[in-house]
């Protein structure tokens with residue numbers, strides 16, 4: 001299966017247009033990110049819902065801090081109703097840096113996600129809910145059945161996803177990251193008495209495709225720079241990237257010196273943190289990921305140097321339905 005990520009840093013109508021194109025070339029799911037400084041995720045999903053017919057529509061991902069859990073249940077329920085049952089709720093612990101700016105305390109993220117998922121499931125089942133801090137909250141409409149996927153990277157969050165979620169969205173592009181993550185998810189599922197195959201495993205990958213390999217790689221570099229800067233040291237070690245090289249990028253980003261970021265991103269970093277190259281290169285990586293247990297490739301930013309032609313290229317030469 002193939003999904004595609006859109007970041008609502010452009011108007012919802014534009015994303016709706018690209019989402020329709022993605023649907024037409026064979027993508028199965030459209031994921032829309034959630035950060036307070038972009039357009040609202042549910043407004044965007046509503047527009048995408050009206051402009052498409054078949055694709056599943058997911059928050060990729062929301063969190064239990066910036067939105068009250070009952071409001072999340074109501075919002076995704078409305079999207080499910082509007083789209084004829086195509087909604088998926090993607091939820092994760094959220095982005096610490098943006099919470100600090102908003103004055104929101106990031107307390108016990110794992111516990112918070114776990115309680116929130118349980119409460120949302122109960123709300124979607126029209127139950128009166130007295131958990132996750134709620135005191136008798138209940139929806140007034142029937143939202144229908146909605147799968148819940150967790151955004152997860154850390155071992156505890158991955159295990160939790162195995163235990164409670166219908167799927168997991170992992171921000172990674174390299175098979176080594178999935179060789180680490182998939183057994184942890186499976187262990188979480190088995191411990192909870194579930195079948196591991198009931199949990200969809202999605203590689204939420206930075207993707208850049210073009211017929212010209214160099215153009216595709218160049219277009220991936222800025223996103224890769226940000227991923228390197230935000231990666232914990234154990235992930236850098238897994239990919240044999242020196243802390244000092246990552247620090248240079250972090251410092252350039254902090255100074256707003258993006259020209260230096262582009263120069264400091266090495267081929268090894270591109271290899272570790274993106275799927276970038278010609279359609280043949282990308283198809284080979286997709287095959288490798290599928291062998292590790294990945295069930296959905298989510299094509300994330302930048303998609304390619306030219307998004308529209310990249311979406312068409314992926315449909316024709318990588319999805320090939």
Ligand code: F42
Nearest residue numbers: 033034061092094095108109110111151153154156157171
């Ligand atoms: N974040 C956003 O804000 N917006 C997005 O649109 C978005 C998209 C997205 C897509 C895919 C994806 O994988 C992640 C995405 N994210 C997005 C980021 C996501 O919200 C998380 O920030 C990201 O997945 C990192 O989460 P993590 O799995 O690393 O979990 C963190 C919280 C972590 O530290 N986990 C630890 C672990 O091992 O998994 C466990 C921490 C822990 O156990 N905490 C205890 C607890 O109860 O929470 C408390 C411990 C104590 O001592 O207090």
